[in-house]
Amino acid sequence: MLYIIQSSKFLFCYLLCRHESKIIQEILERISSELNLIFQSTISKELVGIESRVMEMLDLYLVEGSGGVRFVGICGMGGMGKTTLALEIYERISGGFEASSFIADVREKTINHHLVSLQEQLLSNILKGSRKNISNVFEGINVIGNRLRNKKVLIVLDDVDGEEQLEALVGNHDWFGSGSRIIVTSRDNHLLRRRGMDDIYTVKGLNNNDALRLFSWRAFKKPYPEENYVDLSKDLVNYANGLPLALKVLGSLLFEKRIDEWKSTLYKLKQEPDSNIVNILQISFDCLMDTQKDLFLDIACFFKGENKNCIRDILKSFGYYPDYNIDVLMDKSLITINREGTLLMHDLLQEMGQEIVRRESPEEPGRRSRLWLCEDVLHILKNDTGTEVVEGIMLNMPIEAKEHLSAKAFSKMKNLRLLKINNVKPPQGLNRGHIQLPQGLNYLSNELCAIDWHGYPLKSMPTSFQPNKLVELRMHCSGIKKLWKGIMILNELKLIDLSDSQNLIEIPDLSGVPNLKQLILRRCTRLYMISASLGDLKELIRLDLNGCKGLKSLPHKINLEALEIIDLGGCSRLKKFPEITGNISHLSELCLSETIIKDLPLLLEHLTNLTKLDLRECKNLSSLPNAMCSLMSLKTLNLSGCSRLDKLPENLGNVEGLEVLNVSGTGIRGLPSSIILLKNLKTLSFSGCDFLLSKPSNKLLNFPLFQRSPNAMGMLMHTLSSLSSLRDLNLSYCNLRAVPDVIGCLSSLTFLQLKGNNFASLPKNIIQLSHLKTLYLCGCMDLRLLPELPLNIKYINADGCMSLETLPIRPEDDFRPCLSLCNCMKLINNQGYNDMFLTMLRRYIQGAYLGYEYFLIPGSEIPKWFSHQSVGTSLNLQGPLDFMGIVVCAVFIFRKHRPLPTTPWGFTHYLHFSYNVMGSEISDSHGIIFHEQSGPGLEVTKCGARLVYKQDIEDLKQTMAGSSRCSISPYEDDLDYSAKDTKIKRSRDDFDGDEAGPSGEATNSEVDIPHPKRIRLPNLIERFIPHLANWIGNSSTQEGDSNCEEEKSQ
Known part of the structure; x- marks a missing residue:
């Protein structure tokens, strides 16, 4: 593995950062020009006085600063406009980053939802995926620090009041890639200084002119007051002390009010000589009904x-x-x-x-109308001090807390209308707060309109509970076995959600709940019966039974005219779809994945508004009805894993709105000729469909496009060539011996997967795919060479292409994709590969790239070009301070008898290295240490480094312009090496699923590809080194990347 670190002294650092700031400035200017009217309108009315603040922050802290990671604090008292300023900056510059996240109300969300929820939100925003599941804060810290370390990100944390929030969400500078900006707003200046912000911007109040202008916009809907109100306006503005919030509230309060009401408001303020913002806000509240x-x-x-x-x-x-x-x-x-x-x-x-x-009851919480603080709620529940005054309770239990309450805990709260208890245990068995009722529960108020009790511990509700005002009932992870006996009249009830209630065995008679709109019972695995009354719920919009593995049948007839979503995915015992009568044209989503149904319902042709049909892993499904071709609104059709399905309807092309078609892992060998009519198709997956075994139908051969194509793959590609909108194509594991030239006609293609096939080369016209960004070739073990590829391509994964000998990279090309070349050992003997090494080395050291790129380079020896080498995990370098960069190399092996675990995040191990500098102005000693963080699966055997000086760059320039056989070739005298340290043979025949191979080699069930590892760089380096570029070989850590060893049916 080879890694490049870009470094400089402070003067050079400034020059590099100036280059980056110019790029960001260009982005800002472009955004400003395109959105000028929007910005001007916003600033003139709602954001008075903010433009100067924004430009001051951009000029001083966010653009002209160093190219490394910068933490910037925004401090000021409440109501001063910190959030508005941070949001305005975020909206203006977020486009200049790889990813961004704005997390509002950190202080409050920490109290109500815990830090884990905020960590999940941050990762979801940055990685642009579904919400990530994290078990605890420590796992979240680990994941954030490793997943974002090489990303240039913009993160804003609004309203922070504790160090633990910063530690959990943004940690240190080394969590983020070069150029990242972390903005934190807080009222606590000392907190920001204590956490080592690089800069702190203190927000001050508006000056008199701006204050009057903002007030006037709210009071008069124009930037100046009416003539008769000028003096009154100035007097009122003086009481606001330049606070934007107070000005807006006061101005809104007095809009269209008579002059005597203005004078009355001013009089109230004068009665409070030390009037503060809360008094001003209280006046507005007092005027409400x-x-x-x-x-x-x-x-x-x-x-x-x-x-x-x-x-x-x-x-x-x-x-x-x-x-x-x-x-x-x-x-x-x-x-x-x-x-x-x-x-x-x-x-x-x-x-x-x-x-x-x-203030309703300063001493006793049980006499207040609303309770939301954990200590207050637990006080009244444990001490039985609740009263009829209490109307609403919200309890978010602390992590690892456990409370035992008496059966009479709610007995005195006769007027309770809202009850929310967050009592969920997180995944992986970790202990999180939960309420126990060892003696049961005697009473709940019949006035309750909403119950949201996560982890309700009992098997039933109190027998006296008759909540005829109940609108919503949410009880995730409850102990409920059956909601009620007989019929309960609940005319107001709109929603029932008992997801993850493992004891639930049946749903009672629902005939007394005629207005129910949503019935959600996800992952109630013991549920086996649903009352026939379900079929009469005329107002039901959503029926979600996903993951109810014990459910064998539904009511035979369902008359659900309002139904929009049916999710029966994962109901693995469900054999038959019920008969639905009446008008069902509202249905937009139907999920029957992982069921054992054999035929689709006859009503399919009547689903005129259906947009999504999910039939994944329906193993018994062998055919699709022609009626499917009349679904004109259908956008997504997922048939992956339907192994008995061998053809698509001939008229599928009539579904003109179809955008996503997934037939991976099916028996389908080709597409109907009508597919050319799908002008909106954007995503098509054929992964695991074996075209070698297919035979074209006579009808297909008669179609003009196919007469020149001797095999099914050729016919398929000719068919697809007319799909100008296709962006994502997956032909992995299709037993392809060749890729037809016609692939170059897919002009919109951005994502192409050809993993696990048998072709030896790609067609030359692939260079015509000017929009192609990602190319997966991993596991194509016969692939010998790559043609010239589009210059805009960002990522190439060729892991396990053991025959690959050449790469399409020439010294003169401006071609700079991220490469993953794990186990491509034949590249070592190719001179062009050595030239590529030198080209990349020169570009990195010269600072050609901002941000990061990564590469894995096969080899088992440290190249001799590295002047400092060591056996083991650490080494020391010595040299003058005027070095331009550091090049670092490490060789690692997998330890014997250690399997390679994976995680939901896709990566397996982290290999970090830390960097330290000690010395004087004349010479330095630089210490580098490699260490693995996440497990005992790999071992660094050798490492090397070289300090790079200006003369080295000149030598590289001359080398690239001169002979191809150069004196600093990284593999000089090393070309006849043994790959025993990096090549980890994994055979499908030897795979046992749990153990390593007999020689300590990790095994896997698919192709012969070792797990590459990612090296991470902590904070200390980036403090000295503004531009970081890692050569890394772990493609599986990239968001959106598919695992090269995925099952063919995926």
């Missing part, structure tokens, strides 16, 4: 951060008329709603609302 006050307090205590549409029914059940009153609160600047529909409230307004509730 009682219903609006209650709605405001509920949002402050329970619903901040919730989606408005998701809680609308609950708010209606409280009598809040949310469609009207939410708009009132918005008009008064007491809440905002973002584009996703999330209810937002400024921290100071939330604190004011919570303080109003606390």
Whole structure:
């Protein structure tokens, strides 16, 4: 393995960073020019005074700073505009980074959802995938630090108030790739300084002119006050002390109010000589109607951060008329709603609302209307001090806490209308807070409108519980065996969600729940029976029984006219789809994956609005009805793993809207001729379909395009050549002996997978795929050479291409993909490979690339060019301070009898190296140490390094311009080496699934590819070295990369 580190002294560092800042500035200028009207409108009305702050931060801290990782703090008192400033900067510059994440309300979310949830959110945003599951904070730290170490990212953490939040989410500089920017807003300047921010920007209040302008926009909808209100406006603005929040709330309060009301408001403020922002905000609250006050307090205590549409029914059940009153609160600047529909409230307004509730009973929480702090809730539940005053409870249990409550814990709370208890145990058996009721539960209020109790421990609800006002019932991971006996009249109930309730065996009679819209029972593995009354739920929109492995049947007839989503995936005993009567045109998603159904329902042709049909792993499904071709709205059709399915309907091309078609692991050998009509098809996967065994049908041979094609693969490719919209094509493990030239016609292709095939070369016209970004060739063991590839390609994986002898990289080309070449040992004997090494070396050292690239280079010896070499994991270098960079190389082997574990994140091991500098101004001693972090599976046997100086760069230039046989060839005198240290033979015949091979070689069930490892670089290097470029060979760690050893059916 070879790794390049780009370094410089401070002067050179400045020059490099100036180059990077120019790039970012160009991005900003382009964004500004394209969105000029939007920005000007936003700044003139809502963001008065912010433009100068944004430009000051960009100029001083975020653009003209060093090219390394920078942590920038934004500090100021509440209501000063820290979040607004951070968000504006984020929106302007996020396009200049590989990935970005803005996490709002860190302080509050830490209390309510724990740090693990924030870690998952950060990873999901940065890695652009589904939400990642993390078991605990320590795992999250490990994953973030390793997955983001080579990414140039922008991360904003808003409203941080504790060191543990920073430690869990952004750790240290070495967690992120060169050029990353971490922005943290906090009221605590000392916290920011203590955590070692590179810079801290203190937000100050608006000056008098800007303050009056912002106030006027809210009070008069223009940038200046009415003539008769000028003096009053100035007096009121003075009380706000330049705080944007206070100005907005005051201005909104007085909009369209008479002048006597303005004077009354000013009088109230004058009664408080030391009037602060909370007093100003309180005036706005006092002017609300009682219903609006209650709605405001509920949002402050329970619903901040919730989606408005998701809680609308609950708010209606409280009598809040949310469609009207939410708009009132918005008009008064007491809440905002973002584009996703999330209810937002400024921290100071939330604190004011919570303080109003606390004042109801300062000493005894049981006499307050709303309880949200864990210690207050546990106090009343354990001491039985709750009263009729309590209307809402939200309890988020601390990690590892366990509480035993009495059966009378809720007995005195007769008016309780909201109960939320977060009581979920995380995966992998880790202990998280949970409530136990060893004596049962005697009482729950019949006034309850919403119950959300994760981990409810009992098998049933209290017998006296008759919640006729109940709207939502959520009990994930509960102990419920059966909800109720007989018929319970619950006319208001809209949602039942008992997901992961392993004791649930049946769903009771639902005839008393006529307005139910969602029934969600995911992974209730013991559920075997659902009442026939399910078929009469005319309002049901979503039926989700995914993972109910014990369920054998559904009611024979279902009359569900409103149904939009049916998910029966993973119901592995389900043999037959029920008969659905009536109008079912609303159905948009149907999932029958991993069931044992043999035939699709006859009603298929009536599903005119169906957009997604998932039939993955339906092993008994042998044919598809022609009626499927009438599904004009269908966009996604997944048939992967349907091993008995051997053909597609001839008229599939009639489904003109189809965008994704996955037939991986099926018996399908070709596509119908009508496929050329699918002009919107973007993704097509044929992985594991063996075209060598296929024979073209007579009908297909009569089609003009196929008369020149002697085999099924050729016919397939000629068919696909007309699909101009195709972007993602997977032909892995298709037993291809050749790739037809027509592949060059797929002009929109960006992602091409050809893994595990038998061809020896690729067609030359692949260079015509100008949009191609990713190419997978791993496991193509007969592949000998690669043609010239499109210059825009970003990533090539050729792991296990053991016959590969040449690469399409010439010294004069500006061709710079990330390469993974694990086990491509024949490349060592190729002079062009040595030239490639020198070309890449020169480009890296000269700083040609910003960001990172990675390569794995096969070999078992440290090249002689490395002036410092050592056996083992550490070495010391000595030399003058004016070096331009450090080149580091390591050889590693897998330890004997150690299997290679994998994780849900895709990687297996981390190989880190740390770097230390000791010495004077004249000479330095540089220490480098390699160490493995995640397990005992690999061992560094040798390492080497070289300090690179200006003369070395000149020598490299001359070398590349001169003879191809050069004096610093990295493998000079090493070409006849043995690959015993890096080549790890893995044979399918020897694979036993659990043990290493007899010689300590790791085994795997697919191709002969060793697991490459990624080297990580900690903080100390990047403090001295602004531009980092690693040559790394672990393709499986990249987001979106497929595992080269995946099963053919995937």
